[in-house]
Amino acid sequence: MAPETPGQGPSGANQSQETLSNLLQETRRFAPPEELAASANVTAAAYDEAAEDRLAFWERAAERLTWAKRWDTTLEWNPPFAKWFLGGQLNVAYNCVDRHVEAGRGDKVAYYWEGEPEGDTRTLTYADLQREVNKAANALQELGVGKGDRVAIYMPMIPELPIAMLACARIGAIHSVVFGGFSATALKSRIDDADAKLVITADGGFRRGAPSALKPTVDEAVAECPGVEHVLVVRRTGQDVAVTPKDIWWHDLVDKQSDVHAAVPHDAEDPLYILYTSGTTGKPKGILHTTGGYLTQVAWTHHAVFDLKPETDIYWCTADIGWVTGHSYIVYGPLANGATSVIYEGTPDTPHRGRFWEIVQKYKVTICYTAPTAIRTFMKWGDDIPAKYDMSSLRVLGSVGEPINPEAYVWYREHIGGNRCPVVDTWWQTETGAIMISPLPGVTATKPGAAMRPLPGIVADVVDDTGASVPNGGGGFLVVREPWPSMLRTIWGDDQRYIDTYWSRFEGMYFPGDGAKRDEDGDLWLLGRVDDVMLVSGHNISTTEVESALVSHPKVAEAAVVGATDPVTGQAIVAFTILRGSAEESDDIAAELRNHVAKTLGPIAKPRQILVVPELPKTRSGKIMRRLLRDVAENRSLGDVTTLTDSSVMKLISEKLPTAKPED
Ligand code: 6R9
Secondary structure, three states, rough: OOOOOOOOOOOOOOOOOOOOOOOOOOOOOOOHHHHHOOOOOOOOOHHHHHHHHHHHHHHHHHHHOOOOOOEEEEEEOOOOEEEEEEEEEEEEEEHHHHHHOOOOOOEEEEEEEEEEOOOOOEEEHHHHHHHHHHHHHHHHHHOOOOOOOOOEEEEEOHHHHHHHHHHHHOOOOEEOOOOOOHHHHHHHHHHHOOOOOOEEEOEEEEEEEEEEEEEEHHHHHHOOOOOOOEEEEEEOOOOOOOOOOOOEHHHHHHOOOOOOOOOOOOOOOOOEEEEEEOOOOOOOOEEEEEHHHHHHHHHHHHHHHHHOOOOOOEEEOOOOOOOOOHHHHHHHHHHOOOOOEEEOOOOOOOOOOOHHHHHHHHOOOOOEEHHHHHHHHHHHHHHHHHOOOOOOOOEEEOOOOOOOOHHHHHHHHHHOOOOOOEEEEOOOOOOOOOOOOOOOOOOEEOOOOOOEEOOOOOOOEEEEEOOOOEEEEEEEEEEEOOOOOOOOOOEOHHHHHHHHOOOOOOOOOOOOEEEEEOOOOEEEEEEEEEHHHHEEEEEEEEEHHHEEEEEEEEEOOEEEEEEEEEEOOOOEEEEEEEOOOOEEEEOOOOHHHHHHHHHOOHHOOOEEEEEEHHHHHEOOOOOOOOHHHHHOOOOOOOOOOOEOOHHHHHHEEEEEEOOOOOOO
């Protein structure tokens, strides 16, 4: 999620000329396992090849796909508007499904689906998936959905979700998946903005041990969306649903369709999907992704970053398909590569806190891709839980969504990966479509907490306020200097907002809104959103580094840090911490933690105030919402809380405040 007006957020406005302070010293290194390096899909040569001829490198990546017609022009670049593989034609669903069946791999499992209720499972082979996608594509056409039409999808994590997405891709309809946790208002605004004519949903899904309804939310939204002609409803939970004249049951319409459907090729630059990402204010941005470049980069990065061996790996990405991570690394990337994946419907603590590791053990998962917020939660729950399961099948671990604190990284490596699996910290965004900065598991000696280097073919940099590259050891703003195949093409219906949001802060460079530092070796560390950067006594300090220092204390599981107005220092650091399961809250914990930060990062980073809290406010995709904590720290009434997972969290945190007096 990039900022609305880059560099002009609360602290962006008063950002000093000084670049981000580079405080954290981390000396641990983890070399790639020898065996993995020896047979890695991608070796160090890829960096040289891409540096020598970037476009030729991406052409070779595009050749991993099956094209109905080869492109004429690899890149047409009218900054900031890019067109990749122009003149080329392909069908995404054909690439993700049919070509594997045609190659004799129809019996290979595409998805092991694990419902939240125990024992509720489904297995779909590539041949099964082909039949289901074809039936769904025929059904959409029967409903009058055609190329270029928008389809809103609001579903739980059930197989019909990727099937619906692939059916849209097959016929050239543009899907807009809206995360199933969003409200009727959020759904309505997304349906309206994209002018969707069809909504695909379900009666509900299972969450935290109970059916959780979706259909009433759709009914509420669609009542105010006259442009929606039909609502296609999957029966998942069997809950009672109100039936409106627009409703059609999936089983009534889709089941009776022919399982044969001819996939017509689409232009490389035809839209594939819109995915909304929230701005800090105003209406959400409809990020537009297109066909050929997007599939090229998601497929190549999935092959390279996870070292995917389709014949032997069992791959599991724990994200929700409603976020970009699910789009790119549950649906399009893995399927384009012919992978076998696990999809899990529910929450990690249902029916018990070992559910994830039970799934790893059951399916012998070899590659696991999850988020720092989940890892920190598992740390809090305790080491004994993963220790109960056999996870010796794992060989590569990935992280995405937020900066991963070095301690969380090391915990993940040790307690989940048995100290044998490389951990790849992957930086990217809804807007970038695919992974941009990440170690390669067979090449990179990783540093805990660092995303390391731009992938081959990606030209990213860290610049100062004026757009000049910072030297090694410096910090500043992350930028991307050259177009990449899976980049967003625009914001749906709003080219000007696309230009203003991403291409106006620095001339000729894409600005994602994140701060970063480049260490003495030239490796990159992501430092969080620049809107969150604190300005303390004239020094720009990143929230991420202070949070990581706190999490490196054995008693701390999670921390969120904000800058609050201070009469003396301009801004002062206020920290909210969650203790580990085994740690007791004591009177002197605040002093202990303040001293620990001072020792780790230096006195400048010592928090003015430390509060122990039971929970932190998070977005529905698990990112900490520091904006709300800033409101608390500055005794303001809370801003917009609609994207919060659990609004009672803020009450719990506010209650903590009066007792916590600012310390010296
Ligand atoms: C894929 C995804 C994008 C924002 C991004 C950044 C943060 C994601 C990160 C990371 C540090 C990583 N982010 N991965 N920060 N290290 N490995 O999360 O997309 O939901 O659009 O969020 O998430 O701040 O700008 P999205």
